[in-house]
Amino acid sequence: MSKKRVSKFRGKVSANACHQKQKSSNYGYLKLPQDVSMYKEKPGGKALLDIMPYEVTAKKHLDRNEEAGIAVPGELWYRSPFKIHRNVGNANDTIVCPTSFEKPCPICEYRAKRFKEGAEKDETDTMKASARNLYAVIPLDDDDYDEKIHIWDISQYLFQNLLNDELEEDDSYEVFPDLEEGLSLKIRFDSKTIGKSKPFAEASRIDFKERKDVYEEDILDDIPNLDDLLVQLTYKEIDAKFFEIEEDQEQEEEEEKSKRKRKVEQEEEEEKTRKRKKIEKEPEKKEIKEKPKRTRKPKEEKKEESKCPFGYKFGVDTDEEDECAECTIWESCLDKKEENEE
Numbered sequence: 001m002s003k004k005r006v007s008k009f010r011g012k013v014s015a016n017a018c019h020q021k022q023k024s025s026n027y028g029y030l031k032l033p034q035d036v037s038m039y040k041e042k043p044g045g046k047a048l049l050d051i052m053p054y055e056v057t058a059k060k061h062l063d064r065n066e067e068a069g070i071a072v073p074g075e076l077w078y079r080s081p082f083k084i085h086r087n088v089g090n091a092n093d094t095i096v097c098p099t100s101f102e103k104p105c106p107i108c109e110y111r112a113k114r115f116k117e118g119a120e121k122d123e124t125d126t127m128k129a130s131a132r133n134l135y136a137v138i139p140l141d142d143d144d145y146d147e148k149i150h151i152w153d154i155s156q157y158l159f160q161n162l163l164n165d166e167l168e169e170d171d172s173y174e175v176f177p178d179l180e181e182g183l184s185l186k187i188r189f190d191s192k193t194i195g196k197s198k199p200f201a202e203a204s205r206i207d208f209k210e211r212k213d214v215y216e217e218d219i220l221d222d223i224p225n226l227d228d229l230l231v232q233l234t235y236k237e238i239d240a241k242f243f244e245i246e247e248d249q250e251q252e253e254e255e256e257k258s259k260r261k262r263k264v265e266q267e268e269e270e271e272k273t274r275k276r277k278k279i280e281k282e283p284e285k286k287e288i289k290e291k292p293k294r295t296r297k298p299k300e301e302k303k304e305e306s307k308c309p310f311g312y313k314f315g316v317d318t319d320e321e322d323e324c325a326e327c328t329i330w331e332s333c334l335d336k337k338e339e340n341e342e
Helices: 013-022 106-116 121-125 156-169 171-175 217-222 235-242 247-289 322-326 330-341
Strands: 024-027 030-033 037-039 046-052 080-088 093-096 130-139 150-155 183-192 200-210
Touching: 030 037, 030 150, 080 235, 093 235, 106 121, 106 235, 130 156, 150 156, 156 171, 156 200
Parallel strands: 037 150
Antiparallel strands: 024 030, 046 130, 046 183, 080 093, 080 130, 130 150, 183 200
């Protein structure tokens, strides 16, 4: 009886399927669980939403208030606020501003620098970070969306500001995210445009309605952690993207800097070697150039000449050259030089 062959796929295909299910998908600056979809409001439309709570994990949550117990890790909260920069780099990307996590941002720093330098408002406005919020919502009575958890991403200006006004007017509505006592939000959206942009939705009215059903606590297991959905780029990545510096360009610049540094070091070493050799030769040169002191012979012994035997200027280059020490007509040359100087 032949031995049964063990398949190489056993234990691998199922593990991969599980990995695919858990894997996140990118949605711009968001990373979503694969089975979670986005909700999008309609310009000029209406929506009935249940905004669900989630368990906070971010230690730097922008709503965090230790004394009031708001948005602290381990507690339930209904939104995840953050900031974005638009039209960054050649690709006009939208990125999450690091100040959302209380980290430094190169774009915000550059904007502040340009402010101090007196830049025009139009320039600094393009670098301004915009406030937004993430919510976990269940759309109700909507033909375009199933009644399950969706992620809603909308600017502070277009929704949360109006919600804050409504809660300030009647704080009894503040229980709207609660699983048991929560309320549904009936929202009316106006259609707005800026310049030639496409119409966008702006909340113009919010009514709080009693929910049809009470949610069980186990639904929290299905609600994504909003704090984990934002794509966080590093300071260096944002800086490179903002100033349009590609990684390969940075690498080329670093290599060029290294080449220049090596060249300078080589030239400095060659200069040191040259000076060292010069110093070693100097004593020998001094011995060659050292001229013995000469004394004038009595005039009767002098030999009159008018031409330098070494090719120098007679009566001019006296005692200027090494050969003068051995010259036989040195005295005549000296007399001529003194005569010329008179």
